[in-house]
Amino acid sequence: MRFLVDESTGPYVARWLREKGYEVFSVYDDARGLSDEQITLKAFFAGWILVTNDRDFGEHLYREGKSHRGIILLQPDYQRAEAKVELFKRLLEGFIDRLEDQFVVVTEKSVRFVRSR
Numbered sequence: 001m002r003f004l005v006d007e008s009t010g011p012y013v014a015r016w017l018r019e020k021g022y023e024v025f026s027v028y029d030d031a032r033g034l035s036d037e038q039i040t041l042k043a044f045f046a047g048w049i050l051v052t053n054d055r056d057f058g059e060h061l062y063r064e065g066k067s068h069r070g071i072i073l074l075q076p077d078y079q080r081a082e083a084k085v086e087l088f089k090r091l092l093e094g095f096i097d098r099l100e101d102q103f104v105v106v107t108e109k110s111v112r113f114v115r116s117r
Contacts, residue, residue: 001099004048006039006057007032009074012081013051013088020092036060044068049099053084062103062114070100075107 005014007027014026025048027034034042036057043050049070050061061071072091076083087106095104095111103114 001096002046002048004039004043004046004050006050006052006054007034008054008057009051009084010081013074013084016085016088040066040068051088053079068101068103071103072099073103073105075105077108
């Protein structure tokens with residue numbers, strides 16, 4: 001599984017995913033300053049599942065119905081890197097086989113798969 005980790009999600013999540021053996025492109029580490037449009041296109045055409053915690057970014061992609069290979073919107077109660085990793089860990093433990101081509105919202109209380117438009 002391949003993940004493109006948005007700059008707002010940060011390098012800690014990207015490092016954690018790499019340590020778990022996943023292929024990761026980190027916008028923070030590898031291409032800081034890419035626009036949302038560039039990130040969207042890169043993720044789609046290269047087949048990456050986009051990981052972000054930027055609600056506006058996630059909702060923008062969903063509202064416009066842009067094609068994607070999967071979007072994971074992390075929404076921890078606290079924006080600490082460790083909290084983001086905990087959400088991601090829970091997601092992978094319970095739903096790893098359902099992530100591709102899905103829009104998933106992960107909070108402290110739930111994992112929600114949002115219908116595509």
